[in-house]
Amino acid sequence: MDDLTLIRDFAGDAPPADRATLAAARERLLTEAAHPRRTRRLVPWIGGTAVTAAAAVAAVVSLLPTAPAPTPPGVGAPPVAGAPADADPASVLVLAAAYERTQPDVVPRPDQFLHLHNGAYRAWLSIDGTHDGLIDTGDGHPVPAPGCRDGAAVVHKGNTAIGTEPCEPRPAYDPDMPTTGEAMVAHLNAEVFNDPGNPNSVGKDVLSLFESTYLRPPARAALFEAAATLPGLTLADSPPVDGHPAVAIGWSTDSGHNGQLLFDAASNEYLGFRTGNTEVSRSTQTIVDAVGETP
Template sequence: MDELDLIRERAEAVGFATAEDLAPVRARLVAATRTGRPARSRRWFWAAGATTIGLAAAITAVVTLTPAARIGVGAGVANADPVKVLTEAAGAALTEPATAPRPDQFLYVKTEYPGHQTREVWFSVDGTRDGLVGDTKIPGCRDGKAPVYGANDPKLEGTLEDCVPSPAYRADLPTTADAMLDYLLAHYSGKKGDTNALGKDVINLVVERALPPGAYAALFEAAAKVPGLEALDHVTDGAGRPGVGITWPVPGGSSPDAKPLVFVFDAATHRYLGTNTSAVVVKTFVDQAGQRP
């Protein structure tokens, strides 16, 4: 593949910027040519591999130019497309420890929000033990029955009702992108075509559930198949940590001021950090509900 083929392939993958997008870049380029810098000697160095990579990078910077103001999130534009970012996130997920927790343990997650507000949860690994969301008790489901907690009627407190276990550790989920996407669509929490709701379903699995590495990777690969996603550089999560972002389209009919949901990944390790309004600061397994690592 020569340079032109590489450029053509890249352009087809990410699309060209509009004349409006390119106007500021063109203006800076023209200004730079008028600075009157002394001419340098014409010494050229050629290296086929490096030249091709550099040329492809330059083309990428142009064809993926998307002003952040259009999306309503922070400053900066993306140098990578959503598929690349999510594929790298999938690769990072595969490096996570594969050791399964004990059924009697709890998944502990601490999430931070702007203003240093936090949320702590303790969810039963197998779904049969009572957990906690903050100070609120979450009933486990044992033998098809779960106790009622926090009922308005004191007589109902502690009585049993029918239930199905909701395990925090999901070893049953698919490990291929296509199968995972089918699973997500079959367990959709929003209206048909609402990709924003689909994004929230993905976040719920990433943040407040624990998956084997193969299922985590499949989850990000499935997300990469969702249309309408865009990538952004220089975004921050809810704790202010910098990273690269993936935006999910706002639902149809939303207010013009509605902001897209943004996944934030560490730019170096590609690990999931949180969203533009939340940050996962601790996620691990503990032996008891209420225990902190």
């Protein structure tokens, strides 16, 4: 039996966190810390040009948060209230984590695909990394995303297969992702960050988890809880995202690049990201059965 099953079986129903509880949780997230491990590995990056703007995440993710007790995900869970008018960035992220823990927990099959959609960009990425996917940047020339089978992947020139090359599967879904803020920060420092001293690199690494991999609700919640420990967060109003009133959690780097994660101002649902002053479309992820299938 895994941790998520234990949570579902034994945690029981929990009401949405009130403001006092969130304040206490935030204090724990920001004060109960430990030093991270040093061995790091970069996660694969897909469709990266848009995401380099997330460059903002500072490299000091050495704080290990103690996350609030998770609410079991599932259909019919109570909605999470929006952030109060005087909320700070960390509180919004904690509320976003609470929202994720109310969502249905969909476990994908190995033969399915993660469908990503943001504006003109669409991608179908293999859940287990062995099936052939597709990436469409909206330029009219979709490119194959070959799966890795028996240690070999097809090499394409344009859309024409010209041979194979050695490979390792790059699954779009990792069933072992941490489900608490503390464990997620340890995972980021041990397995994800390639260059923790470089804010651009850290930004891409963190946002790639949001935008290019499938995270089940407890893991998404843990990532928001981990992000809440980052120093230098800013909270700002945002133009609506596809009709949703939004707030923006931002970071800045010494080079002047800016990146923002956008959240629904009422429900705290993650909506997408913004690069500087560019327009933003809502980011969505769905599990589908075949390349080309859309919700």
